[in-house]
Amino acid sequence: MYRQPPARPGTNLTFSASLQTQQKVYIETYGCQMNVADSEVVTSILDRESFVSTSDPSEADLILINTCAIRENAEIRVRGRLAELATHKKHRPGILIGVIGCMAERLKEQLLEEEKMVDLVVGPDAYRDLPTLVRSASSGIKGVQVLLSREETYADIAPVRINTNGVSAFVSIMRGCNNMCAYCIVPYTRGGERSRNPESILREVRELLDQGFREVTLLGQNVDSYHWKSGPGQSIGFASLIEQVALVSPQLRVRYSTSHPKDMSDEVLHVMAAYPNICRSIHLPAQSGSSRILDLMKRGYTREWYMGRIEAIRNIVPECSISTDLIAGFCTETDEDHQHTLSLMQEARFDFAFMFKYSERPGTLAARKYPDDVPDQIKARRLQEIIDLQNQISANCKQADIGKVFEVLAEGPSRKSEAYLSGRTSQNKVVVFPAEDYQKGDYVSVLIHSATSATLIGEAVKTH
Numbered sequence: 001m002y003r004q005p006p007a008r009p010g011t012n013l014t015f016s017a018s019l020q021t022q023q024k025v026y027i028e029t030y031g032c033q034m035n036v037a038d039s040e041v042v043t044s045i046l047d048r049e050s051f052v053s054t055s056d057p058s059e060a061d062l063i064l065i066n067t068c069a070i071r072e073n074a075e076i077r078v079r080g081r082l083a084e085l086a087t088h089k090k091h092r093p094g095i096l097i098g099v100i101g102c103m104a105e106r107l108k109e110q111l112l113e114e115e116k117m118v119d120l121v122v123g124p125d126a127y128r129d130l131p132t133l134v135r136s137a138s139s140g141i142k143g144v145q146v147l148l149s150r151e152e153t154y155a156d157i158a159p160v161r162i163n164t165n166g167v168s169a170f171v172s173i174m175r176g177c178n179n180m181c182a183y184c185i186v187p188y189t190r191g192g193e194r195s196r197n198p199e200s201i202l203r204e205v206r207e208l209l210d211q212g213f214r215e216v217t218l219l220g221q222n223v224d225s226y227h228w229k230s231g232p233g234q235s236i237g238f239a240s241l242i243e244q245v246a247l248v249s250p251q252l253r254v255r256y257s258t259s260h261p262k263d264m265s266d267e268v269l270h271v272m273a274a275y276p277n278i279c280r281s282i283h284l285p286a287q288s289g290s291s292r293i294l295d296l297m298k299r300g301y302t303r304e305w306y307m308g309r310i311e312a313i314r315n316i317v318p319e320c321s322i323s324t325d326l327i328a329g330f331c332t333e334t335d336e337d338h339q340h341t342l343s344l345m346q347e348a349r350f351d352f353a354f355m356f357k358y359s360e361r362p363g364t365l366a367a368r369k370y371p372d373d374v375p376d377q378i379k380a381r382r383l384q385e386i387i388d389l390q391n392q393i394s395a396n397c398k399q400a401d402i403g404k405v406f407e408v409l410a411e412g413p414s415r416k417s418e419a420y421l422s423g424r425t426s427q428n429k430v431v432v433f434p435a436e437d438y439q440k441g442d443y444v445s446v447l448i449h450s451a452t453s454a455t456l457i458g459e460a461v462k463t464h
């Protein structure tokens, strides 16, 4: 799932090695879960070069910022943060600042020209070159490496888990995207789609289980098109992959993100229904409720098709929660199109939604071919209507959970009090409950007695 809540800044990397004194790297991550997973790969690559991680930029020799380019705002935020981080360079001129990730890929050399404090710019498929680029930058040669690859999946690199709760982890199963939705920069920043060898995925999952992790989220921009040629005339698709991951252990929860409505198959839904440890939660971005806009967006489905997929989920995995992404004010969107989005929301009754104003991205089909003609004020008004409606629907969904018992995987103390644990249901809803003798990593049956806007509140019930 593309997760807008940005990864917590300040990851813990530590360099050590071939260098005489141990060097420290600080990495800050923006954007989606793929970026969080990539920062763990980067940490691993630098770890091999004996860099140790630090959560404090003021003691770092190397500061990396893993960036997102999905909307203009995401980039503005990164530039602001770069200016702040540059103050460290004023105090300690020897340190290096690197921009990695999607904004690095989009802007390339331009970033070095515009942001004078930056020493290296490295795109998502070039992280293996980081050690070389860091070495050159230390000797004063700034570097840009943004080649995209048709093969790179970092399959052999064991990610170093940073900022981890020790319970849930991301596992990247594919990279890139072949879809070319008209508004989207991702295919340009992450290149074409490629799937990762299932053996390396299963190995990573087993290792996580051995280390005490209890939940994995399989990541890809469009997991339904996962495809691995396993032999002549034989291939493994997503349904088969997720089944193999579910079979690793009934004690391990399996999530995945993101599904694409045009590709989401009943086969995957039947596998979900057969394995209780595959979480009852699907992220199925709709983007719009208007078939005319969906066509312009090149999403490959109509509103009716989308609703058909929702119906299939409700029939095959009845207790499943459904979340979505919605864009307000795409090119040529009329009030009528917008009303179709609101009515789709009413019909689908999403448990949760990520909602955005359309932001034109240079180089995309929409930027080249369509006018960005919905005035900002109207985009903002439509977005607000979408948010208000979703808040009502989410509140109703939460009210409907009161009185039910859910199996909650405890992730750690709640933010407000050590006396409470926080965890999530299979449906991906956050639950807070009195800790009693339970520990993080435990599965606890919790009876829900109330709800706030973001959280269900309950207490453990004995189930035997």
Ligand code: SAH
Pocket (backbone or CB within 6 Å): 002, 070, 071, 183, 184, 185, 186, 220, 221, 222, 258, 259, 260, 285, 287, 325, 326, 327, 356, 357, 358, 359, 360, 361
């Ligand atoms: N691969 C996933 C999502 C990737 S991007 C998918 O296809 O669903 C995450 C979300 O950002 C998208 O679902 C979309 O809602 C939003 N998004 C992408 N480009 C955007 C743009 N130019 N303006 C506004 N929102 C955008």
Ligand code: SF4
Pocket (backbone or CB within 6 Å): 177, 178, 179, 180, 181, 184, 185, 186, 187, 221, 222, 260
């Ligand atoms: Fe972007 Fe579409 Fe690919 Fe998702 S499926 S990453 S929205 S191009």
Ligand code: F3S
Pocket (backbone or CB within 6 Å): 002, 030, 031, 032, 033, 034, 035, 067, 068, 069, 070, 101, 102, 185, 186, 189, 190
């Ligand atoms: Fe993710 Fe942002 Fe890149 S959403 S794929 S980090 S553009």
